[in-house]
Structures are given as structure tokens and as C-alpha cells.
Amino acid sequence: MFDIWDVIVKIRTKLKIASKLPEKIFVGLSEEVSFDRAGENVCALISVNTEIENEINPLTDCFFDIQILDKSLVNDADIEQLKFYLPYAFANFFGRKYQKCFSISHFAQTLDGKIATNHGDSKWIGNEENLIHAHKMRALCDGILVGARTLEIDNPRLNVRKVHGDNPVKIILGGKGNLNLEKYNAIEPSSIVFKCPKNLRDSGDCIEISEETPFNLHNILNQLAKKKIYSVYIEGGSYTTSCFLEQYALDQVQIHFSCKILGSGLNAFEFGNIGKISDAIVFKSVRFFPIGDEMMFIGNL
Numbered sequence: 001m002f003d004i005w006d007v008i009v010k011i012r013t014k015l016k017i018a019s020k021l022p023e024k025i026f027v028g029l030s031e032e033v034s035f036d037r038a039g040e041n042v043c044a045l046i047s048v049n050t051e052i053e054n055e056i057n058p059l060t061d062c063f064f065d066i067q068i069l070d071k072s073l074v075n076d077a078d079i080e081q082l083k084f085y086l087p088y089a090f091a092n093f094f095g096r097k098y099q100k101c102f103s104i105s106h107f108a109q110t111l112d113g114k115i116a117t118n119h120g121d122s123k124w125i126g127n128e129e130n131l132i133h134a135h136k137m138r139a140l141c142d143g144i145l146v147g148a149r150t151l152e153i154d155n156p157r158l159n160v161r162k163v164h165g166d167n168p169v170k171i172i173l174g175g176k177g178n179l180n181l182e183k184y185n186a187i188e189p190s191s192i193v194f195k196c197p198k199n200l201r202d203s204g205d206c207i208e209i210s211e212e213t214p215f216n217l218h219n220i221l222n223q224l225a226k227k228k229i230y231s232v233y234i235e236g237g238s239y240t241t242s243c244f245l246e247q248y249a250l251d252q253v254q255i256h257f258s259c260k261i262l263g264s265g266l267n268a269f270e271f272g273n274i275g276k277i278s279d280a281i282v283f284k285s286v287r288f289f290p291i292g293d294e295m296m297f298i299g300n301l
């Protein structure tokens with residue numbers, strides 16, 4: 001059966017080694033993807049606006065057009081999925097071109113803005129569709145990042161299990177105290193840990209941040225780009241994502257609104273006291289879309 005997700009993964013894989021932006025992406029009946037020639041049986045054609053190549057922000061700009069040539073194979077839901085996830089498949093290409101790491105945060109929060117109870121429990125605020133979405137995003141990003149407390153409390157695996165695709169590089173921020181990294185699922189030889197000098201036992205690729213906390217996150221994103229991580233999915237927790245937002249180091253915020261109310265717990269975002277509504281952080285563009293029987297918010301900064 002034709003699987004549009006496989007097509008998206010194949011496009012990302014080809015774009016990761018492409019030296020130039022393809023003008024056309026041909027999608028074949030057996031999900032094969034080609035940038036330079038139409039195969040025998042093309043069922044979809046993606047045209048890329050290469051004239052504006054040097055100005056494209058893949059997360060915000062409209063730079064491709066999708067033409068479906070075989071509607072019996074590619075249905076409306078496939079087209080929606082292609083439109084939604086394709087920009088992220090391009091993030092590595094443009095990050096490489098601009099030597100920048102695109103940063104996208106994701107939370108599952110309650111209607112009253114909580115991402116965990118006061119006891120640190122956050123499983124499962126979101127629904128199954130949100131979990132699948134998060135795994136798709138992991139597969140489309142080069143890195144996945146969490147703060148040290150999320151590592152400690154949740155011990156997440158941070159891999160891609162719900163869909164087909166490659167695992168991103170796992171990145172941990174912080175770890176004051178004596179975290180024993182060997183006991184965490186997300187720590188493996190390829191993981192990157194940004195830590196204060198001499199605060200942690202070394203494991204994985206430990207990079208010491210010699211400055212005061214909070215870390216300068218633009219500096220961290222630059223270091224990730226130098227390590228060929230051109231897109232990073234930030235999966236919390238509150239302190240980590242709030243630091244990114246407060247330092248204007250986020251390109252996109254994704255929030256899954258779960259139809260639950262806690263009335264207490266950990267706020268999704270928490271930072272300096274803002275006295276006037278006119279000083280609130282606002283987005284350049286926003287959209288909402290259904291995710292299962294709940295809602296997802298996407299805001300570009």
C-alpha cells in the first residue's frame with residue numbers, strides 16, 4: 001500500500017546529501033523519489049521555487065507546490081500530511097546552507113497550561129496522535145533535546161518508535177548535581193551533553209559550557225550547527241523551553257492542547273515578570289489544526 005510518510009522520509013534522506021535545491025521532486029508509484037528525472041509512473045510532482053532559494057525559511061515560507069497525478073493512490077489526507085511535514089524535511093538542507101540549527105519546541109499541555117503535575121507526572125497528557133506526531137518530528141529533525149530534570153524524572157528514550165525513520169541525536173542540557181548519566185536511556189555514545197564544568201560524570205559527548213547559567217542558547221545552537229545538527233526538536237521541560245523562548249532562540253513552538261484541566265502543576269512556560277500585555281511574546285504567524293479529537297497550535301517566532 002502506498003505510504004506517504006515513507007515518501008517524506010525518503011525526500012529528507014535525499015535532501016540531506018543534495019548539493020543544490022531540487023527544482024522538481026518526482027514521486028513514483030512505489031514511493032520512489034527522484035530529483036532529476038521522471039520515472040515511468042509518477043503519481044505526484046513537487047515543484048520547488050528555486051528562484052527565492054537564498055531567502056527561504058522552510059518553516060514559514062511557501063516555497064513548493066504539490067501536483068497529484070494519480071488521485072487513486074494519493075488521497076486528501078496524504079496531501080495534507082505531505083504539506084504539513086515536507087517543510088521539516090527541508091530544514092536540514094537550509095540549515096546546512098545557512099549554517100544554522102532550526103529549533104522547534106513541543107509540549108503536550110492541559111487546557112490550563114500545565115505540562116506535569118506537582119509530582120512531576122506528565123504521562124500521558126497528550127493523545128496517541130500527538131505521540132505519533134512527536135515521533136514523526138523526531139524522525140525529521142537531526143537532534144532531540146531535553147533538560148536535565150526531564151531526563152531525571154521521565155528517563156525518556158527519545159527515539160523514533162511509532163513511525164519509520166532514523167533516530168535523531170540525543171542532546172541533554174544541564175545536570176547540576178551528580179547525575180549519573182550511565183543510568184539514563186537517552187545517553188549513548190552519540191549523545192551530546194551540554195554541562196557546566198566538572199558538574200557531571202562524563203559519558204557520551206560532553207561539552208563543557210564555561211559560562212554562567214542559564215546557558216546562552218544561541219551559542220548552543222551554533223555549536224550544534226557545527227556538529228551538523230541543523231534542526232533540533234526541543235521536548236521540554238518547562239525551564240528548558242522557557243529559556244529558549246526568553247532568549248529568542250526558538251524558531252517554532254508546537255503545543256498540543258489536551259482536553260484536561262489540572263488546576264495545579266508545572267506551567268508550560270515560566271519566565272521573568274511581564275507587567276503589560278503589550279510586552280507578551282507574540283508570533284509572526286500561527287495556525288491550529290486538529291490532532292485526533294484535540295488541537296495542536298503551531299506558532300512561528
Ligand SMILES: NC(=O)c1ccc[n+]([C@@H]2O[C@H](COP(=O)([O-])OP(=O)(O)OC[C@H]3O[C@@H](n4cnc5c(N)ncnc54)[C@H](OP(=O)(O)O)[C@@H]3O)[C@@H](O)[C@H]2O)c1
Nearest residue numbers: 108120147148149150174175176214215236237238239240
Ligand atoms: N508535557 C510535556 O510535553 C512534557 C515534556 C517534557 C517534560 N515534561 C515534564 O517537565 C518536567 C521537567 O521540567 P523542568 O522545568 O522541571 O525541568 P527541565 O526543563 O527538564 O530541566 C531543567 C534543567 O535543565 C538544565 N537546563 C535547561 N536549560 C538550561 C539553560 N539554558 N542553562 C542552564 N541549564 C539549563 C538545568 O539543569 P541543572 O540545573 O541540573 O544544570 C535545569 O535545572 C518533568 O515533570 C517532565 O515530566 C513534560
